[in-house]
Amino acid sequence: MDERFVSTQWLAEHLGNPGVRIVDGSWHMPATGRQGGAEFVEGHIPGAVFFDIDTIADRSTGLPHMLPSPEAFAAAVGALGIGDGHTIVVYDEAGLFSAPRVWWSFRTMGAPDVRILAGGGPKWRAEGRPLETGMPVPAPVRFTPRFDPDRVRDFAQVRSIAGNGGATVVDARPAGRFAGTEPEPRPGLASGHIPGSRNVPVSSLVRDGMLRPAEELRALFAEVGLDLGAPLVTSCGSGVTAATLALALEVAGASPVAVYDGSWAEWGGRPDATVARG
Numbered sequence: 001m002d003e004r005f006v007s008t009q010w011l012a013e014h015l016g017n018p019g020v021r022i023v024d025g026s027w028h029m030p031a032t033g034r035q036g037g038a039e040f041v042e043g044h045i046p047g048a049v050f051f052d053i054d055t056i057a058d059r060s061t062g063l064p065h066m067l068p069s070p071e072a073f074a075a076a077v078g079a080l081g082i083g084d085g086h087t088i089v090v091y092d093e094a095g096l097f098s099a100p101r102v103w104w105s106f107r108t109m110g111a112p113d114v115r116i117l118a119g120g121g122p123k124w125r126a127e128g129r130p131l132e133t134g135m136p137v138p139a140p141v142r143f144t145p146r147f148d149p150d151r152v153r154d155f156a157q158v159r160s161i162a163g164n165g166g167a168t169v170v171d172a173r174p175a176g177r178f179a180g181t182e183p184e185p186r187p188g189l190a191s192g193h194i195p196g197s198r199n200v201p202v203s204s205l206v207r208d209g210m211l212r213p214a215e216e217l218r219a220l221f222a223e224v225g226l227d228l229g230a231p232l233v234t235s236c237g238s239g240v241t242a243a244t245l246a247l248a249l250e251v252a253g254a255s256p257v258a259v260y261d262g263s264w265a266e267w268g269g270r271p272d273a274t275v276a277r278g
Helices: 008-013 035-040 068-078 098-106 118-124 155-161 175-179 214-223 241-251 265-266
Strands: 021-024 089-090 114-117 170-173 233-234 258-260
Touching: 008 035, 008 118, 089 098, 089 118, 098 114, 098 175, 098 241, 114 118, 155 233, 155 265, 214 241, 233 265, 241 258
Parallel strands: 021 089, 089 114, 170 233, 233 258
Antiparallel strands: none
């Protein structure tokens, strides 16, 4: 198993370990009608805390779940009992959907030891492993942020590289939305993609709630002509599945990959952004 993941057996053996912090990072598309926080209260892995990507965010931008400042992030996760020296294990209740966004957030803020639970909550539940209910109130601890600017890109940075060879933008949205033949789920956004970008739908990266093996990912990326040794920036609808794509690229052998945090929610809504179709 790739070092970025831990198994359900490993986590079961480390429940209650004071050096391990378990984080439920569940988030669902609005159309599903599911609420990660409400589901967490009803049942979660023992000892877990809930990381709400819509709350631990910069809410001043008008864009969904943007990365907060290092100071705000540190205060929020410290209040969840996640601090310096902890091994952080993130999972979600879709298998592998929003957990990579939380993994990427911690890595961007400098946490050195962040893992993802392979198979997530669905695998844990299918194996009949224990659950607990309620919303815990952990003792606050200190989290020291060490922001890594190489892991995140903003609009100006992406616009400066789009189509000019400075880096390749890789888009995790479905093919129809990338091509501009299907509408965006968020109102008011253009249809299409960032000029020069490539499309690797996130659905092609995950099988049965788990990331596909590294060799399969490498073959998939080779099919669309991606050079894993070149600078890569991932994008999607709002920065969630872009993190899954960044994770998959790193598992396949790419250097740390940057995420365009605003993604299409920003690019597709700006009059000064060039949109390509087809």
